Amino acid sequence: MTIKITVKGKVQGVFFRDTSKEVADNMNIRGTVENLKNGDVEILAQGKKKALKEFLKWCDEGPEDAEVSEVTWEEIPNSNFLKNFIIKRW
Numbered sequence: 001m002t003i004k005i006t007v008k009g010k011v012q013g014v015f016f017r018d019t020s021k022e023v024a025d026n027m028n029i030r031g032t033v034e035n036l037k038n039g040d041v042e043i044l045a046q047g048k049k050k051a052l053k054e055f056l057k058w059c060d061e062g063p064e065d066a067e068v069s070e071v072t073w074e075e076i077p078n079s080n081f082l083k084n085f086i087i088k089r090w
Helices: 016-026 049-061
Strands: 002-010 030-035 041-046 067-076 085-088
Touching (some): 016 030, 016 041, 016 049, 016 085, 041 049
Antiparallel strands (some): 002 041
């Protein structure tokens, strides 16, 4: 299963990308995470449904200094786009 997650709030400058990579790696989730220019964080995540559900729960809180106001997600057509989880930087 592959999902696209958008996280809104105070989610940039709080190690959201680095921490999401740690969490994803521990859950055997592959994908990408990147800061968007509008201040949101976008994550493409691929893994087992149960792991993705737990990852979404983590996204609701984020790292310690984050202030998540909203998390939205949508399922996207499944594809094996990556073999691991990477942080995209501008």
